Amino acid sequence: MRPRTAWQAMAQRPLSFLTSSWPWRSLAYLATGVVVGAAAVAVFVTGLVAGLVLLVVLVGAAPLVGVVLSSITVAAVERRRLRLIDLDAMANPHRSVAEPGPRAWVSARLTEQVTWRELLFTLVSAAALWWLDLLVLAFSFGLPALTFASADRSSWPWAVFGAVVLLASPYTVTSWAGARAALARTFLAPRDGELGESLREVHASRARLIDSFDAERVRIERDLHDGAQQRLVALGMTLGLMRLDIPEGSPLTAQLTEAEHQLSVAHQELRGLIRGLNPPVLADHGLVAAVEDHAGRFPIPVTVDLRLPGRLPRQVETGVYFLINEAMTNIARHSGARNATVHGRYHSDLLVLEIRDDGLGGADPASGTGLTGLADRLTALDGRMRVSSPPGGPTLLHVEIPCHFG
Structure with missing residues (x-):
């Protein structure tokens, strides 16, 4: 499965990740983050000072409103920048304005919750995030440059340390870029009520x-x-x-x-x-019993370690059951495995499944191994998956599905 995020690429292919475009995309994300953050600081400071100065003559509200609305632009730029390290586009949460004219637009934006979340994100970005971007870049590249420039016979250990830091820089940069992107999505992703x-x-x-x-x-x-x-x-x-x-x-x-x-x-x-x-066992006894029943009739031994706090909603339960069945069918048809494992836990409104086999590996959606069908089933459940399947095996399918127990 082609990785959708920089974190997935680093986790699935730790070595081939170095020769991919993901480290460069992460570097571009942090570098542009420094530029955007510095620009946001300049706009915020200018608008805030102008607003406070003009407030004494009762016209200071306009610059302050401009500061709030400028965060919409910062958030729009951030959503575009996120495509560097997360291929899943983020929808625009702002609703369309029914009436024409700037006054109606400003009024609509100031009454939206997402505008104030964007303002909070812009403040966090201006106050901390771009400084951290700069710090990570300075540590990953500036520190090695200093150690190399000052290296001599007596300080060669520092040069070795700088080389180690430089070699690890793709992972350092990508790790922070992924964490920064996750934080940005927390602020900027649309809530259910804000979907168009x-x-x-x-x-x-x-x-x-x-x-x-x-x-x-x-x-x-x-x-x-x-x-x-x-x-x-x-x-x-x-x-x-x-x-x-x-x-x-x-x-x-x-x-x-x-x-x-x-x-x-x-x-x-x-x-x-x-x-x-x-399957009657699914309707009568739930997902765990149904998966165990199916595993008991499977042509290869399957260990089922699936623990849930209760019954899932019917749609989710049925979808997850057929997802696991299709994954097991793929193992039987394509992997050449002798054993398989189905492991599942529920954490914080998230069902996490791991389906593992000791087969030949090399699972690839382009080769017709059934991963495309699994991705389609997950789309219907709002879930995501990662696949680790190096040549020679083993293969690990990691699935995350948001759900709530009634």
Whole structure:
């Protein structure tokens, strides 16, 4: 799976990460952070001083309002800069203004909560973040430059220390860039109530599709159980009656035996299909029991270590069950593994799953290993995943799904 963030790239491929574009993207993120932070300080100081000076003549409110609104520009620039180390675009949380004119725009922006979060982020960025960016860059590159410039025979240990710091700089820079980006997303990502109308409709439409697929799956399972399966049972009874009418030694006996065998195989396959469409153990006993039941019938040994504080919401429970099933199917088809493990825990409104196998590794979405299908299932659950699958194995699928227990 192609990494979506700098942190994912560093965690999935610690060595090949050095030759990728991610260290350079992280460096560009911090370097531009210094520039943007310094500019924000200049604008804030100028606006604040002008506002306080002019406040005595009752016109100081305009510069102060300008300081607040300038944070919108800073936040917009930050959202664009985040694309350097996080490929998932962040939606604009500001709502559209119904009335034309600058007065309506200013009034709308000042009444939005996101504007004040952006102001807080700009203050934090101006007061601390860009200084930390500068400090990390100075430590990673300035310190080695100083040690090299002052190196002589008596101070060669400092030169060695500078070389070590320089060699570690891609990881140092990327680690701070990832932490800074996570903090920026905390301030700037839209809350549920701030999503645009079109995005809310997308979420509602996706929820309707999931409900529709669930209902259709249940309908197909019921039709197969009440229709095709019952017809196979009736056909078996008919073949049994035919056997009673055939005299002993008839050449039709062998053909009838083969027909009964094929009917039995078809019946077993249909029962497996019905159980897979709507497993009763999932509805009756929950996700843990359903995964353990599926693992018990899996062609390779699977250790299930799944602990949950209760029953998940029905949609999430069903989605996670089929996600795990598809991941296990990929292991059986593509990995050549002898053992597999399903590990799951619930932490702070986040379901964390790790599915591991000791197979050949080299899992790649482009090679048709089924990872694309898993990504599609996760999109429906608002989840994310990381894959570590070096050639020779092992393969680790790390999944995070936001959810709440009722």
